Amino acid sequence: xxxxxxxxxxxxxxxxxxxxxxxxxxxxxxNYLVWFEVxxxxxxxxxxxxYRDLERQEDAIMSVTEARVKYRQPARYDDELIIHTRLAELxxxxxxxxxxVRRLPDDALLAEGxxxxxxxxxxxxxxxxxxxYAEMLRQALQESAQPEL
Amino acid sequence: xxxxxxxxxxxxxxxxxxxxxxxxxxxxxxNYLVWFEVxxxxxxxxxxxxYRDLERQEDAIMSVTEARVKYRQPARYDDELIIHTRLAELxxxxxxxxxxVRRLPDDALLAEGxxxxxxxxxxxxxxxxxxxYAEMLRQALQESAQPEL
Amino acid sequence: xxxxxxxxxxxxxxxxxxxxxxxxxxxxxxNYLVWFEVxxxxxxxxxxxxYRDLERQEDAIMSVTEARVKYRQPARYDDELIIHTRLAELxxxxxxxxxxVRRLPDDALLAEGxxxxxxxxxxxxxxxxxxxYAEMLRQALQESAQPEL
Amino acid sequence: xxxxxxxxxxxxxxxxxxxxxxxxxxxxxxNYLVWFEVxxxxxxxxxxxxYRDLERQEDAIMSVTEARVKYRQPARYDDELIIHTRLAELxxxxxxxxxxVRRLPDDALLAEGxxxxxxxxxxxxxxxxxxxYAEMLRQALQESAQPEL
Numbered sequence: 138x139x140x141x142x143x144x145x146x147x148x149x150x151x152x153x154x155x156x157x158x159x160x161x162x163x164x165x166x167x168n169y170l171v172w173f174e175v176x177x178x179x180x181x182x183x184x185x186x187x188y189r190d191l192e193r194q195e196d197a198i199m200s201v202t203e204a205r206v207k208y209r210q211p212a213r214y215d216d217e218l219i220i221h222t223r224l225a226e227l228x229x230x231x232x233x234x235x236x237x238v239r240r241l242p243d244d245a246l247l248a249e250g251x252x253x254x255x256x257x258x259x260x261x262x263x264x265x266x267x268x269x270y271a272e273m274l275r276q277a278l279q280e281s282a283q284p285e286l
Numbered sequence: 287x288x289x290x291x292x293x294x295x296x297x298x299x300x301x302x303x304x305x306x307x308x309x310x311x312x313x314x315x316x317n318y319l320v321w322f323e324v325x326x327x328x329x330x331x332x333x334x335x336x337y338r339d340l341e342r343q344e345d346a347i348m349s350v351t352e353a354r355v356k357y358r359q360p361a362r363y364d365d366e367l368i369i370h371t372r373l374a375e376l377x378x379x380x381x382x383x384x385x386x387v388r389r390l391p392d393d394a395l396l397a398e399g400x401x402x403x404x405x406x407x408x409x410x411x412x413x414x415x416x417x418x419y420a421e422m423l424r425q426a427l428q429e430s431a432q433p434e435l
Numbered sequence: 436x437x438x439x440x441x442x443x444x445x446x447x448x449x450x451x452x453x454x455x456x457x458x459x460x461x462x463x464x465x466n467y468l469v470w471f472e473v474x475x476x477x478x479x480x481x482x483x484x485x486y487r488d489l490e491r492q493e494d495a496i497m498s499v500t501e502a503r504v505k506y507r508q509p510a511r512y513d514d515e516l517i518i519h520t521r522l523a524e525l526x527x528x529x530x531x532x533x534x535x536v537r538r539l540p541d542d543a544l545l546a547e548g549x550x551x552x553x554x555x556x557x558x559x560x561x562x563x564x565x566x567x568y569a570e571m572l573r574q575a576l577q578e579s580a581q582p583e584l
Numbered sequence: 585x586x587x588x589x590x591x592x593x594x595x596x597x598x599x600x601x602x603x604x605x606x607x608x609x610x611x612x613x614x615n616y617l618v619w620f621e622v623x624x625x626x627x628x629x630x631x632x633x634x635y636r637d638l639e640r641q642e643d644a645i646m647s648v649t650e651a652r653v654k655y656r657q658p659a660r661y662d663d664e665l666i667i668h669t670r671l672a673e674l675x676x677x678x679x680x681x682x683x684x685v686r687r688l689p690d691d692a693l694l695a696e697g698x699x700x701x702x703x704x705x706x707x708x709x710x711x712x713x714x715x716x717y718a719e720m721l722r723q724a725l726q727e728s729a730q731p732e733l
Contacts, residue, residue: 170617
């Protein structure tokens with residue numbers, strides 16, 4: 138059983154772009170943070186909302202306060218990848234997501250990481266997660282909780 | 287006499303970042319548009335204004351309507367480059383810039399290009415260039431005009 | 436009849452990433468060149484080869500010699516886009532592609548452009564397109580030719 | 585006394601590019617990893633070598649194995665920043681760097697982070713740091729050591 142089978146992670150697929158490689162012949166390491174964001178947005182979609190609407194309709198931005206990546210094996214040009222994302226922590230004004238980047242078809246773990254976020258307004262003031270969205274995220278948290286242990 | 291000596295071009299220097307290379311061992315071609323923008327902003331600074339202020343204080347954005355690049359020789363990691371920029375056309379609501387990317391110390395021409403812009407508000411409505419800025423840009427246009435011919 | 440119906444264009448779909456936006460609230464203009472490359476690679480796949488194999492197995496790189504983009508309407512965060520790509524010119528050592536970026540679901544034309552390429556080796560020497568690949572590209576050229584006029 | 589005065593950190597200056605902002609009106613968070621790399625390369629230059637030469641002449645790449653960033657305050661378009669970098673750990677085949685991103689002119693701490701690296705060959709095999717370079721890095725480590733504690 139791989140770690141991603143233990144929980145209900147959101148999954149989204151992408152293909153490595155030429156622009157994402159560097160002269161070492163592998164993906165430049167900052168791109169994994171961009172992919173994490175793609176995974177995060179798809180998790181939101183899986184739980185019923187569009188992150189775009191959160192920003193537009195509620196004046197609420199999930200500002201990144203911390204990011205961490207462990208690079209296991211390099212991703213390469215044209216690799217097809219799955220970004221696995223789960224919500225690991227949910228508080229009134231903050232959240233934390235976990236990620237795994239896996240390669241198809243062999244499911245090799247290329248990288249894992251986490252990002253922490255605080256909810257702010259467009260002018261940068263800390264605010265609570267809008268209730269309607271907090272509810273949907275609570276659902277995401279429950280389904281990503283480890284079933285036993 | 288090189289082409290950049292004929293006019294009064296703005297010059298700004300930058301060093302190629304590892305992130306800007308690709309697996310062919312050269313700079314990925316979209317980055318030249320980012321460098322053109324660096325050159326454009328420095329031209330504004332040379333003629334007395336901060337592009338940031340234009341956006342903030344006047345609700346005026348120089349939206350890109352067209353871009354063209356000719357790639358002559360590849361830029362490589364850690365190359366020191368000079369971006370030469372001149373204002374080539376100035377109308378009440380539109381402008382055009384020309385660019386040359388040259389490598390130090392040999393002054394080799396790596397790329398040249400142009401961008402066309404229209405002035406819009408934050409909500410996307412076309413507007414005229416604010417008078418105070420139009421005046422400074424008129425100065426830039428005059429000084430970049432070919433002295434004879 | 437839209438322009439993309441006249442020919443047999445390759446199509447690939449992508450969603451705008453947050454990282455691709457800028458502070459004007461729209462996609463930063465250099466990203467269209469990255470998307471064109473995504474379209475180009477999918478056209479290759481449609482005609483039977485993986486661009487990655489071309490580089491790896493044949494020591495042949497499609498180096499960009501010229502790029503041009505016309506921006507019609509801004510792409511925005513989370514927009515779903517279709518990149519339409521066709522091969523417009525094929526010579527022994529050079530090619531030219533045309534692109535259209537259209538938004539779903541309204542098929543609005545956001546941008547169009549072209550890129551010209553020359554085939555080079557990893558060390559930068561100009562070379563001819565490997566015969567096997569030239570054959571597949573000839574097929575792409577024929578199918579993208581306008582049926583009548 | 586700020587933390588950067590306690591040690592001998594390398595310093596390099598850069599200006600935030602428009603392309604580095606996102607629609608929240610601040611710098612997109614992955615760009616800090618690119619800036620860390622700019623700082624790392626300048627630290628190498630400060631201690632007598634060009635990272636480019638390390639890759640070219642020694643078949644040695646400082647592959648990133650881990651990265652961490654804490655975001656304190658957002659960097660914004662056109663901000664002038666100083667990237668402070670110091671070598672925090674040096675082993676036969678691995679290194680660790682620390683970073684601070686500070687804004688000019690107020691020296692506000694915008695972000696801090698670290699990256700861990702392993703030395704590999706172009707084909708991905710782990711190798712030791714070439715002796716000549718290890719020597720220069722040892723110097724960097726000594727000068728970045730806290731003078732007393």
